[in-house]
Amino acid sequence: MNADNLRILELKDLYVNYGGIQALENINLFINSGEVVTLVGANGAGKTTTLRAISKIVNPRRGEILYNGRNITRRQPHEVVQLGIAHSPEGRRVLARQTVYDNLLLGAYIRGDRAEIKADIQQQFELFP
Known part of the structure; x- marks a missing residue:
């Protein structure tokens, strides 16, 4: 792997449960530096849960999350934010009157x-023009 393809995010064998309901099972994903990735799937397919696990809003039952080679699986949400990972769910309109620029600046x-x-x-x- 050369410097241009440095792996920045990796999910290994990720499982997430909500109570007794298994939401994610055996998710494996890697993203290299410079890549733009989209998660696509039907409602309930696990897109949001995957993002929540990466940003530590939910904790995986099993598996690993690596960011820039560091295992962040058991880190606290505020520690993950300090690394530069945050979750901004769609449609919440928390700062709806702010511009996109202002929202990014606040983030x-x-x-x-x-x-x-x-x-x-x-x-x-x-x-993303």
């Missing part, structure tokens, strides 16, 4: 370098 409140934040936001606008 980066934990970071200190304002110039780097603005550059990162600009990069997102170029990726």
